[in-house]
Amino acid sequence: MKKIYDVAVIGAGHAGCEAANAVSKMGFDTLLLTLNFNNIAFMPCNPSVGGPGKGNLVREVDALGGLIGRITDLAHLQMRALNTQKGPAVRAFRAQADKHLYQQCMRNYIEKQPLITIKQGKVSSIKRIKDHWCLTLNTGVCYEVSAVIIATGTFLRGKIHIGLFSYSSGPQGQHPAISLAESLEAQGIRFKRFKTGTSARVRKRSLDFSKMIEQPGDWLPHGFSYWLPWEPREPVSCWLTYTNQKTHEIIRNNLDVAPMYCGEITGTGTRYCPAIEGKVVNFPHKDKHQVFIEPEGLNTDEMYIAGLSSSLPEEIQDQFMRTVPGLENVEIVRPGYAIEYDVISPDQLLTSLQIRDWPGIFCAGQINGTSGYEEAAAQGIIAGINAGLYLRGEEPFVLKRNEAYIGVLIDDLITKENNEPYRVMTSRAEFRLSLRQENADLRLTDYGYKFKLISEADYQFFRTKRERIQEKLRFLEGNNLSPGSEEAEIIQAKTGLKIQQTTNLKQLLKRPEINCAIIREAFKNGKDELTNEDEVIENLIKYEGYLEREAKMAARLQKTEGKKIPVDFDYSQVPNLSFEAREKLMRYRPETFGQAGRISGVSPADLSALLIWMTRSRKK
Ligand SMILES: Cc1cc2nc3c(=O)[nH]c(=O)nc-3n(C[C@H](O)[C@H](O)[C@H](O)COP(=O)(O)OP(=O)(O)OC[C@H]3O[C@@H](n4cnc5c(N)ncnc54)[C@H](O)[C@@H]3O)c2cc1C
Numbered sequence: 001m002k003k004i005y006d007v008a009v010i011g012a013g014h015a016g017c018e019a020a021n022a023v024s025k026m027g028f029d030t031l032l033l034t035l036n037f038n039n040i041a042f043m044p045c046n047p048s049v050g051g052p053g054k055g056n057l058v059r060e061v062d063a064l065g066g067l068i069g070r071i072t073d074l075a076h077l078q079m080r081a082l083n084t085q086k087g088p089a090v091r092a093f094r095a096q097a098d099k100h101l102y103q104q105c106m107r108n109y110i111e112k113q114p115l116i117t118i119k120q121g122k123v124s125s126i127k128r129i130k131d132h133w134c135l136t137l138n139t140g141v142c143y144e145v146s147a148v149i150i151a152t153g154t155f156l157r158g159k160i161h162i163g164l165f166s167y168s169s170g171p172q173g174q175h176p177a178i179s180l181a182e183s184l185e186a187q188g189i190r191f192k193r194f195k196t197g198t199s200a201r202v203r204k205r206s207l208d209f210s211k212m213i214e215q216p217g218d219w220l221p222h223g224f225s226y227w228l229p230w231e232p233r234e235p236v237s238c239w240l241t242y243t244n245q246k247t248h249e250i251i252r253n254n255l256d257v258a259p260m261y262c263g264e265i266t267g268t269g270t271r272y273c274p275a276i277e278g279k280v281v282n283f284p285h286k287d288k289h290q291v292f293i294e295p296e297g298l299n300t301d302e303m304y305i306a307g308l309s310s311s312l313p314e315e316i317q318d319q320f321m322r323t324v325p326g327l328e329n330v331e332i333v334r335p336g337y338a339i340e341y342d343v344i345s346p347d348q349l350l351t352s353l354q355i356r357d358w359p360g361i362f363c364a365g366q367i368n369g370t371s372g373y374e375e376a377a378a379q380g381i382i383a384g385i386n387a388g389l390y391l392r393g394e395e396p397f398v399l400k401r402n403e404a405y406i407g408v409l410i411d412d413l414i415t416k417e418n419n420e421p422y423r424v425m426t427s428r429a430e431f432r433l434s435l436r437q438e439n440a441d442l443r444l445t446d447y448g449y450k451f452k453l454i455s456e457a458d459y460q461f462f463r464t465k466r467e468r469i470q471e472k473l474r475f476l477e478g479n480n481l482s483p484g485s486e487e488a489e490i491i492q493a494k495t496g497l498k499i500q501q502t503t504n505l506k507q508l509l510k511r512p513e514i515n516c517a518i519i520r521e522a523f524k525n526g527k528d529e530l531t532n533e534d535e536v537i538e539n540l541i542k543y544e545g546y547l548e549r550e551a552k553m554a555a556r557l558q559k560t561e562g563k564k565i566p567v568d569f570d571y572s573q574v575p576n577l578s579f580e581a582r583e584k585l586m587r588y589r590p591e592t593f594g595q596a597g598r599i600s601g602v603s604p605a606d607l608s609a610l611l612i613w614m615t616r617s618r619k620k
Pocket of ligand 1 (some may be wrong): 010011013014015033034035036039040041042044070121122123124152153155198273337339364370371373376
């Protein structure tokens with residue numbers, strides 16, 4: 001039995017769904033294969049989307065015409081605006097999703113796409129036959145395709161650990177993909193082992209919320225997606241509690257049965273979502289750690305315990321959880337576990353996410369060594385677009401580091417030696433002030449439209465918005481506020497600011513107490529209250545100087561590639577280096593800035609801090 005498609009996507013997780021959507025929108029007949037039809041866009045860890053850096057990725061994918069933003073908006077239980085009192089580079093939305101609704105919305109969307117054929121099936125091998133690729137399922141069915149996107153997540157040779165008990169498995173008891181890994185390896189693909197983990201799921205009615213701190217959501221004026229009408233809904237609360245010395249003592253006393261510490265696990269885990277065992281061992285001076293209780297959905301009694309990821313034996317998980325206020329009578333529904341899995345060594349990938357010397361084979365998502373739904377979605381859409389461009393015989397689409405977090409993510413993945421699961425953070429982006437979450441459409445929607453991922457109607461909506469922004473900027477640049485005028489009186493009454501000389505409105509907006517809404521009210525200029533546009537305009541004007549400085553810094557950094565770093569350089573003196581960068585630089589002792597920049601975890605922002613410090617020290 002043999003069938004022909006333009007492209008096959010292996011995996012209907014967060015990367016696979018985006019990839020299939022993108023390449024099918026470009027007009028290609030797409031086969032989307034998944035191990036289990038019920039687990040499309042399954043969230044194996046906490047059902048939350050966004051946060052600093054990750055939220056920017058969600059908006060970028062949405063701006064390009066991807067799915068994660070709109071599906072999150074449809075399935076959210078609560079949304080929060082994070083870091084609202086901080087600079088715009090780190091402001092972000094974070095959503096708590098109903099994980100079952102999320103899957104259902106994604107499935108509904110994918111099923112409606114005319115060029116996507118979705119199939120349950122386990123791919124066991126990929127082979128080149130003449131100018132095509134042949135995908136064989138374990139049932140013997142064969143698909144002939146011109147391009148393949150591998151988006152198999154943590155399934156390749158997945159192995160679950162709970163205490164000293166371990167077994168071959170995908171996440172949460174799903175089938176592992178062993179033969180596919182073996183087939184790829186036999187053809188020369190190199191893998192390394194990573195590890196991740198998750199916490200126990202518990203029964204809601206066994207928890208005492210009166211001992212916890214409520215974490216309500218915010219009523220936001222808009223969600224992640226630029227394209228869906230936003231329907232705010234009553235936010236469902238999360239809850240905060242803390243571990244204590246008793247919790248830590250139980251964990252410390254059982255490290256001999258912790259697979260991370262007794263040699264059972266060899267894969268490298270992520271430092272950014274450590275297991276509670278890791279936190280207790282690595283931060284012995286800390287007497288408590290945060291524990292967030294998050295609902296998994298509206299129609300389930302299952303709750304997620306963020307912050308207590310563990311692969312200790314189930315009875316030990318039960319014991320230490322009962323020491324946490326509010327969890328004294330906790331009932332575990334599913335124990336926490338660690339999972340080891342194969343990831344492709346990313347030095348085999350090109351910036352298009354194609355495997356070097358494997359024409360038409362692309363990889364996206366956790367298989368490339370990342371961690372997170374947002375990172376997976378971001379790679380998925382790029383792999384989908386590039387598979388489409390490959391099929392058309394066109395140049396690949398590569399986003400630059402100053403265009404998008406997606407550019408930063410992919411550049412980091414393929415140029416740096418990532419020895420642990422990679423996660424996007426604002427500190428990794430040297431142009432983070434330009435890559436704000438609110439301006440993703442202005443940066444990327446033209447591309448989305450060019451690749452036909454954005455509909456005509458959405459593009460028209462976007463163009464009107466862009467024109468409105470330009471119009472408002474022109475208005476601000478071309479108008480002044482005169483002392484004693486009616487407008488000046490209104491502004492003074494609103495803010496207490498005394499206008500003593502004629503001031504240009506753009507200059508006025510640079511003042512911290514002034515925002516677009518106040519100017520609009522004084523000048524009665526337009527009735528629209530589109531906060532997203534206000535945010536764009538305010539950030540462009542208020543941070544104009546910083547944005548210019550950022551651009552200059554980028555140009556300067558370009559020139560420093562071969563600059564020498566003394567072997568005995570004292571990194572402990574350099575301010576503004578991230579903890580990870582300082583640790584890695586002290587360990588690797590790079591000889592040049594170029595070498596320093598290629599160390600995983602040393603971001604261009606760290607290099608900049610280093611450069612500034614070295615230049616200053618030399619001058620002194
Ligand atoms: C236990 C655990 C804990 C995690 N913790 C966190 C966390 O704390 N923070 C965080 O940001 N991220 C976490 N993640 C990561 C996050 O879940 C993933 O990064 C994200 O789901 C990866 O998306 P993906 O599309 O690459 O893969 P997945 O979403 O895993 O999808 C893989 C898809 O491939 C399919 N597949 C696999 N093999 C085959 C085959 N041979 N044939 C056909 N189909 C196949 C599967 O059926 C599935 O549809 C965790 C993941 C796990 C498993």
